Amino acid sequence: MGNKNKWGNLYLVLVFAVLYAPILYLMYYSFNSAGNMHEFEGFTWQWYDEVFQDTRLMIILINTLVIALLSSAIATIIGIIGALAIDRIQRRRLKDAVLSLNNVLIVSPDVIIGASFLILFTIVGIKLGFASVLISHIAFSIPITVLMILPRLQEMSPTLVDAARDLGASRRDVLARVILPFIKQGIFAGFFMAFTYSLDDFAVTFFVTGNGYSTLSVEIYSRARQGVALSINALSTLIFLFTTALVVGYYMINRRAQTRTRRSEPAAEMGVPR
Amino acid sequence: MQANTRAVYMLPYYVWIVLFVVAPVVLVAYYSFFDVDGNLTLQNYRTFFTPVYMQMTLSSFWYAFLVTLFSLLIAYPAAYLLTRTKHRQLWILLIILPTWINLLLKTYAFIGIFGTSGPINALLGTIGIGEQQLLFNAFSFVFVSVYIFVPFMILPIYNALEELNPTLISAARDLGASGWTTFRRVIFPLTLSGVKSGCMAVFIPSLSLFMITRLIAGNKVITLGTAIEQHFLVTQDWGMGSTVAVVLIIAMAVLMLLTGGFGQEVRHGK
Numbered sequence: 091m092g093n094k095n096k097w098g099n100l101y102l103v104l105v106f107a108v109l110y111a112p113i114l115y116l117m118y119y120s121f122n123s124a125g126n127m128h129e130f131e132g133f134t135w136q137w138y139d140e141v142f143q144d145t146r147l148m149i150i151l152i153n154t155l156v157i158a159l160l161s162s163a164i165a166t167i168i169g170i171i172g173a174l175a176i177d178r179i180q181r182r183r184l185k186d187a188v189l190s191l192n193n194v195l196i197v198s199p200d201v202i203i204g205a206s207f208l209i210l211f212t213i214v215g216i217k218l219g220f221a222s223v224l225i226s227h228i229a230f231s232i233p234i235t236v237l238m239i240l241p242r243l244q245e246m247s248p249t250l251v252d253a254a255r256d257l258g259a260s261r262r263d264v265l266a267r268v269i270l271p272f273i274k275q276g277i278f279a280g281f282f283m284a285f286t287y288s289l290d291d292f293a294v295t296f297f298v299t300g301n302g303y304s305t306l307s308v309e310i311y312s313r314a315r316q317g318v319a320l321s322i323n324a325l326s327t328l329i330f331l332f333t334t335a336l337v338v339g340y341y342m343i344n345r346r347a348q349t350r351t352r353r354s355e356p357a358a359e360m361g362v363p364r
Numbered sequence: 365m366q367a368n369t370r371a372v373y374m375l376p377y378y379v380w381i382v383l384f385v386v387a388p389v390v391l392v393a394y395y396s397f398f399d400v401d402g403n404l405t406l407q408n409y410r411t412f413f414t415p416v417y418m419q420m421t422l423s424s425f426w427y428a429f430l431v432t433l434f435s436l437l438i439a440y441p442a443a444y445l446l447t448r449t450k451h452r453q454l455w456i457l458l459i460i461l462p463t464w465i466n467l468l469l470k471t472y473a474f475i476g477i478f479g480t481s482g483p484i485n486a487l488l489g490t491i492g493i494g495e496q497q498l499l500f501n502a503f504s505f506v507f508v509s510v511y512i513f514v515p516f517m518i519l520p521i522y523n524a525l526e527e528l529n530p531t532l533i534s535a536a537r538d539l540g541a542s543g544w545t546t547f548r549r550v551i552f553p554l555t556l557s558g559v560k561s562g563c564m565a566v567f568i569p570s571l572s573l574f575m576i577t578r579l580i581a582g583n584k585v586i587t588l589g590t591a592i593e594q595h596f597l598v599t600q601d602w603g604m605g606s607t608v609a610v611v612l613i614i615a616m617a618v619l620m621l622l623t624g625g626f627g628q629e630v631r632h633g634k
Binding site for chain 2: 205230
């Protein structure tokens with residue numbers, strides 16, 4: 091038995107090692123003064139300097155954050171509306187149908203979302219650039235916000251709303267003082283997921299971005315296609331630290347008020363790349 | 365009157381469904397019937413059934429199958445062992461963490477690792493096998509894809525294993541089942557739902573992700589996703605791109621029907 095455990099642990103150690111090795115490898119060489127990814131010559135901050143000196147990159151970074159914040163805020167608002175809309179559908183069939191439509195964008199591959207949005211924008215006549223990227227990010231973030239908010243809404247007892255109405259609250263008051271506070275956690279989770287979806291997205295943005303406008307992942311892609319450049323390593327190290335802080339922060343906050351809401355689509359929550 | 369004002373509130377959401385869920389699918393299907401010059405034609409579908417495209421489609425499915433298979437073979441034991449560890453919350457968090465890192469960066473790392481002067485080739489050199497061309501071939505594509513997708517396979521299987529009632533395993537053992545029989549007849553069938561969602565989470569992206577093939581496989585591996593990207597953004601033949609997209613959508617729908625689909629899972633709140 092003890093022997094079996096040892097092999098098991100060895101296997102797990104191996105899995106974790108392989109899982110983290112490439113990331114650590116990237117980070118390690120971001121400090122390499124030789125400028126390549128195979129011979130560590132000496133320690134340097136040079137590539138980090140380069141990242142911060144690069145105005146183009148800084149503008150792209152700001153673009154990316156603006157898109158992420160705006161799109162996740164708007165997606166969350168429409169997501170709240172969507173969750174309320176689905177929640178008040180009485181007929182079960184219809185509810186399932188709307189939910190399925192809601193989930194289409196979560197399960198479709200990014201290439202298809204990107205290609206079809208490109209067609210859509212071209213037909214409607216929206217110029218490719220900031221607007222098209224923002225609209226796409228809002229569009230593909232809405233379903234996840236709905237999925238994060240809906241379970242909270244369904245947990246809420248309808249008697250709460252009835253009580254508020256009986257006590258003379260207007261419908262607006264019911265929404266602002268009873269419903270929204272109750273689903274606050276779902277809203278927060280939805281916003282967070284939408285934010286990370288937007289930051290992480292490459293494929294959809296790549297299709298609808300046109301010339302001249304770029305987000306971080308599109309920029310990384312075009313630089314990586316030209317081969318190794320250690321400024322990408324430096325950038326990934328920074329992104330890794332940022333992501334880790336974000337995820338850990340999110341788990342901490344979430345844990346404090348954990349009411350084990352069952353997730354409807356675990357793959358969506360993890361942001362499966364499609 | 366009241367019902368009407370309420371419906372108006374809901375409008376943005378339904379507008380979204382119509383504009384960004386229904387319309388895009390319809391548009392893709394519509395465009396697949398037009399050639400580059402804008403003539404209504406079935407030529408795209410005829411082209412799709414020529415050997416060149418059929419071979420591309422088959423090889424795309426074959427690679428997706430390989431990636432899914434290897435991910436499953438690596439992930440199942442890992443998930444099983446993870447359920448027996450102490451502090452498993454922490455370990456699971458550590459499995460999840462890499463999934464939050466942009467996959468372009470993870471793919472980029474392998475350009476260095478598999479490069480001709482990278483560490484793997486250095487290792488092969490010292491063992492005496494000598495330098496190999498690891499990048500820009502099918503091997504690198506399958507390896508990097510498996511690397512990226514393994515966590516998405518581990519998590520649903522882990523969840524299914526967690527929900528498995530341990531008394532069932534004890535019962536099987538008490539009744540004289542060997543370790544292997546217990547696994548084959550009790551554990552695996554009861555965790556099949558996790559395996560299915562894991563396979564879905566891996567198979568479809570392996571068909572459609574074009575950045576891995578572009579960055580790491582050169583032109584050696586062309587998936588359906590690569591073909592769509594090529595037609596839309598390089599050759600500007602949207603009709604043919606849409607045709608491939610329609611095929612991908614159909615493949616996806618069939619797979620979902622076969623595996624019970626996401627829809628059901630959502631409905632049952634799991």
